[in-house]
Amino acid sequence: MPGIRGALFDTTLGGFNVPKDTILLINHAKMAMNPINFPQPQKFDPTRYLDENGVVVAPDKKIMLFGNGFRKCPGMQIARDMMFTVMANLLQRFTLQLPEGVTVFPVGRREGLVQHPLPYKIRAIPR
Numbered sequence: 250m251p252g253i254r255g256a257l258f259d260t261t262l263g264g265f266n267v268p269k270d271t272i273l274l275i276n277h278a279k280m281a282m283n284p285i286n287f288p289q290p291q292k293f294d295p296t297r298y299l300d301e302n303g304v305v306v307a308p309d310k311k312i313m314l315f316g317n318g319f320r321k322c323p324g325m326q327i328a329r330d331m332m333f334t335v336m337a338n339l340l341q342r343f344t345l346q347l348p349e350g351v352t353v354f355p356v357g358r359r360e361g362l363v364q365h366p367l368p369y370k371i372r373a374i375p376r
């Protein structure tokens with residue numbers, strides 16, 4: 250689990266008392282689904298990451314995917330570049346479609362420490 254922190258001394262955080270030695274975990278799922286930051290969080294809406302000029306706005310401050318502070322993920326840039334390259338290659342070379350006879354993706358996710366989408370099949374047709 251990323252972003253684990255321990256309290257070195259008695260303190261407060263967001264109005265809550267945090268005794269020394271408390272282990273603190275970041276709840277990424279709750280942050281990503283917070284309707285204050287992301288209206289209609291369940292809706293598939295990639296435009297929520299664009300500003301009024303269509304420029305991508307990194308949502309880091311709202312979800313902290315790569316953690317925060319001194320221990321922030323040092324692999325962030327390589328991870329982002331890798332994801333961009335993989336997605337760009339896939340979309341450039343394949344047309345992605347639902348399998349014949351299927352009209353919707355399964356809705357929901359596998360819960361756990363790491364959440365996964367439910368398994369689904371897809372057709373990747375070379376362009």
Ligand code: HEM
Pocket residue numbers: 251252253313314315316317318319320321322323324325327328
């Ligand atoms: C999508 C991909 C990735 C995600 C979402 C991710 C996320 C994270 C998060 C949340 C943390 C904890 C930060 C914190 O405690 O505040 C972390 C730590 C770390 N990540 Fe990543 N990471 C990714 C890819 C990578 C890659 C590709 C590398 C190396 C090439 C890497 C190396 C590390 C290391 C070494 C730490 C520990 C840093 C420390 O404790 O000082 N990560 N990562």
